Amino acid sequence: MVTIADVAKHAGVATSTVSYVLSGKRSISPETRQRVHASVDALGYRPNASARALASSRSNVLALVIPLRAGMHVPVMMQFATAVVTTARRYDHDVLLLTADEGATGLERVQQSSLVDAVVVMDIELYDERVPLLRALDLPSILIGFPLDAEGLTCIDLDFVRAAELCVDHLADLGHQRIALLGTPSAVYERQTGFAHRTREGFRAGVDRRSVHGVETPCESSHEAVLKTVEQLLRDEPELTGLVVQNEPIIGPLLDVLRSLGRRVPEDMSVLAICADDVAEGQRPRLSSVSIPAEQIGQQAVELLIGKLDGLAPPAGTLVPAVLTARASSGPAPQLDRSTTA
Amino acid sequence: MVTIADVAKHAGVATSTVSYVLSGKRSISPETRQRVHASVDALGYRPNASARALASSRSNVLALVIPLRAGMHVPVMMQFATAVVTTARRYDHDVLLLTADEGATGLERVQQSSLVDAVVVMDIELYDERVPLLRALDLPSILIGFPLDAEGLTCIDLDFVRAAELCVDHLADLGHQRIALLGTPSAVYERQTGFAHRTREGFRAGVDRRSVHGVETPCESSHEAVLKTVEQLLRDEPELTGLVVQNEPIIGPLLDVLRSLGRRVPEDMSVLAICADDVAEGQRPRLSSVSIPAEQIGQQAVELLIGKLDGLAPPAGTLVPAVLTARASSGPAPQLDRSTTA
DNA sequence: AGCGGTTATCGAAGCGCTTCGATCAATGCT
DNA sequence: AGCATTGATCGAAGCGCTTCGATAACCGCT
Numbered sequence: 001m002v003t004i005a006d007v008a009k010h011a012g013v014a015t016s017t018v019s020y021v022l023s024g025k026r027s028i029s030p031e032t033r034q035r036v037h038a039s040v041d042a043l044g045y046r047p048n049a050s051a052r053a054l055a056s057s058r059s060n061v062l063a064l065v066i067p068l069r070a071g072m073h074v075p076v077m078m079q080f081a082t083a084v085v086t087t088a089r090r091y092d093h094d095v096l097l098l099t100a101d102e103g104a105t106g107l108e109r110v111q112q113s114s115l116v117d118a119v120v121v122m123d124i125e126l127y128d129e130r131v132p133l134l135r136a137l138d139l140p141s142i143l144i145g146f147p148l149d150a151e152g153l154t155c156i157d158l159d160f161v162r163a164a165e166l167c168v169d170h171l172a173d174l175g176h177q178r179i180a181l182l183g184t185p186s187a188v189y190e191r192q193t194g195f196a197h198r199t200r201e202g203f204r205a206g207v208d209r210r211s212v213h214g215v216e217t218p219c220e221s222s223h224e225a226v227l228k229t230v231e232q233l234l235r236d237e238p239e240l241t242g243l244v245v246q247n248e249p250i251i252g253p254l255l256d257v258l259r260s261l262g263r264r265v266p267e268d269m270s271v272l273a274i275c276a277d278d279v280a281e282g283q284r285p286r287l288s289s290v291s292i293p294a295e296q297i298g299q300q301a302v303e304l305l306i307g308k309l310d311g312l313a314p315p316a317g318t319l320v321p322a323v324l325t326a327r328a329s330s331g332p333a334p335q336l337d338r339s340t341t342a
Numbered sequence: 343m344v345t346i347a348d349v350a351k352h353a354g355v356a357t358s359t360v361s362y363v364l365s366g367k368r369s370i371s372p373e374t375r376q377r378v379h380a381s382v383d384a385l386g387y388r389p390n391a392s393a394r395a396l397a398s399s400r401s402n403v404l405a406l407v408i409p410l411r412a413g414m415h416v417p418v419m420m421q422f423a424t425a426v427v428t429t430a431r432r433y434d435h436d437v438l439l440l441t442a443d444e445g446a447t448g449l450e451r452v453q454q455s456s457l458v459d460a461v462v463v464m465d466i467e468l469y470d471e472r473v474p475l476l477r478a479l480d481l482p483s484i485l486i487g488f489p490l491d492a493e494g495l496t497c498i499d500l501d502f503v504r505a506a507e508l509c510v511d512h513l514a515d516l517g518h519q520r521i522a523l524l525g526t527p528s529a530v531y532e533r534q535t536g537f538a539h540r541t542r543e544g545f546r547a548g549v550d551r552r553s554v555h556g557v558e559t560p561c562e563s564s565h566e567a568v569l570k571t572v573e574q575l576l577r578d579e580p581e582l583t584g585l586v587v588q589n590e591p592i593i594g595p596l597l598d599v600l601r602s603l604g605r606r607v608p609e610d611m612s613v614l615a616i617c618a619d620d621v622a623e624g625q626r627p628r629l630s631s632v633s634i635p636a637e638q639i640g641q642q643a644v645e646l647l648i649g650k651l652d653g654l655a656p657p658a659g660t661l662v663p664a665v666l667t668a669r670a671s672s673g674p675a676p677q678l679d680r681s682t683t684a
Numbered sequence: 685a686g687c688g689g690t691t692a693t694c695g696a697a698g699c700g701c702t703t704c705g706a707t708c709a710a711t712g713c714t
Numbered sequence: 715a716g717c718a719t720t721g722a723t724c725g726a727a728g729c730g731c732t733t734c735g736a737t738a739a740c741c742g743c744t
């Protein structure tokens with residue numbers, strides 16, 4: 001193993017000089033700098049991460065707490081994770097994977113052992129047990145999602161309230177009078193997951209504002225559940241003409257079910273989804289949707305976090321604006337003269 | 343921050359004694375041990391990871407190289423990842439996330455900087471560029487998947503050859519004469535991904551052995567592609583009665599497509615999948631399948647790796663036996679008197 | 685010529701831990 | 715009783731790096 005001392009000897013300088021060349025924390029003459037760089041290359045020197053971390057109290061590692069819980073949609077999580085890792089690398093950091101089942105304990109552990117410099121936490125609940133801990137822990141953090149009380153924390157997320165409102169507005173603009181929010185599995189609501197609650201909130205606000213009739217129902221992620229839920233929905237609301245879906249895995253099954261129940265999309269039923277763009281475009285018909293810009297959020301999260309580590313004061317909350325893209329699944333409300341039996 | 347010296351002082355012993363109590367590498371009298379443990383608890387001591395790593399040349403971190411490439415099915419990856427993290431934690435290790443796009447470079451980097459003790463590599467190609475590197479690098483590793491030349495490497499994977507053979511046998515036993523393998527997206531074959539090739543190999547071997555007629559086709563993961571591929575398949579092979587699918591995301595669409603083409607499952611067409619059990623059971627009809635025990639494989643991978651770190655000689659290759667579960671999607675071959683036009 | 689102020693470099697201390705002798709007491713053996 | 719052996723503990727060295735003065739050389743001033 002080649003150490004900084006080897007490089008120093010090879011370049012004919014002190015180890016501290018090599019260190020300063022590499023960190024740029026003191027000015028070094030161009031000649032020495034070049035000589036050192038040459039030696040680094042010649043010897044293939046790589047700083048030892050532990051030694052560096054020990055001496056500088058900076059590990060250059062971020063922790064990513066990834067949820068593995070019921071009802072969470074995996075591909076989206078992976079998009080977040082990928083964006084986080086990729087961006088972290090761009091800032092010369094690595095990413096340690098923590099599973100949410102280690103919960104608060106895990107956060108405490110990695111901080112107390114100085115394993116990581118900062119932490120990205122996903123899947124935030126309104127009353128998240130990790131929130132008070134993060135406040136107490138003096139470990140720089142960013143939450144992807146908003147707890148109810150975000151005081152003193154840095155959070156970022158899609159503006160789900162607005163996302164739902166956009167959907168309601170879009171449907172109302174098209175003349176729909178009776179619409180429904182087909183939501184996440186009920187476990188997600190019971191856990192008080194922020195994004196699901198905020199979407200519901202936005203849906204209610206939009207429905208009120210536009211004076212349309214709105215109903216909400218959770219939906220489990222199986223084909224049968226979708227069938228049952230939709231049947232129930234149509235039984236309760238025979239004149240339903242618009243659907244807002246926030247539940248990626250059921251999107252395919254939902255379209256099947258509507259087809260099998262004889263409801264054409266968008267002629268009989270307009271469908272809007274809150275989901276990743278590629279999912280929306282992969283459906284027949286292509287779905288009008290508010291996209292979840294996971295990559296952008298993940299990237300921005302890391303950038304905020306790195307900024308924090310560099311002493312910058314980040315904004316307390318960042319809401320990524322929701323954007324609705326109209327595609328083929330939404331259209332004008334049909335005339336209300338059909339007799340429907342589910 | 344409380345250090346080992348604080349603990350030592352509090353317990354009235356030398357720091358080395360504290361260290362030995364914690365590591366168990368030398369015998370310590372029961373009284374001292376208890377006293378030290380009491381002090382550790384009283385002060386809330388946690389060893390500093392960097393210091394420990396520096397002094398012992400062991401970081402207690404494993405790297406996990408996760409693929410983010412075209413055609414890979416994300417939920418399965420996540421199951422592997424979760425199992426790896428969970429198991430690693432059980433052996434007091436953490437997991438650093440590396441994305442495959444850093445490729446060989448990333449492996450070199452984490453090793454040369456002593457960031458990790460060992461590495462788990464997923465998504466292995468037959469001629470994987472990382473394989474020669476791993477052989478050279480003197481970084482303990484385990485591959486989830488087999489390259490063509492696994493000499494000197496430790497690998498583990500489901501026995502995909504056998505998996506495909508089981509499927510062929512099952513169909514042949516039911517009297518099917520003309521069957522097809524509906525495979526992964528072609529990018530996965532082109533990349534020479536091990537599991538896809540081995541499945542194909544097993545399919546061919548099975549077909550030969552049982553003297554049935556078999557065709558193979560890759561399939562992209564979109565609804566349209568499934569439709570086109572299946573139509574083409576039925577045009578080429580009108581008397582096809584059995585399908586083996588190795589492509590999780592298209593399973594839903596495939597069943598749709600068959601339905602829309604008027605092929606009942608299993609009356610007209612038997613469908614076998616190589617996929618996670620929960621996916622197979624989430625379909626209508628429930629799919630007969632060979633399951634991919636991601637959790638088991640991930641766990642075993644880490645255990646082999648930890649064993650290696652402890653100096654145990656691991657088996658060169660571990661093939662997890664394939665198991666076929668017959669459910670509702672496979673049945674006896676229909677009589678061959680129908681006239682089909684696709 | 686002499687002075688303060690840069691600029692470039694060095695040397696040494698120290699980050700918190702592990703680990704290698706060394707020490708000392710207690711033990712068992714002849 | 716005397717010696718080697720074992721068990722429990724200590725002290726110090728050192729892992730590879732960063733960082734903090736200190737130093738020396740040089741600049742432009744007066």
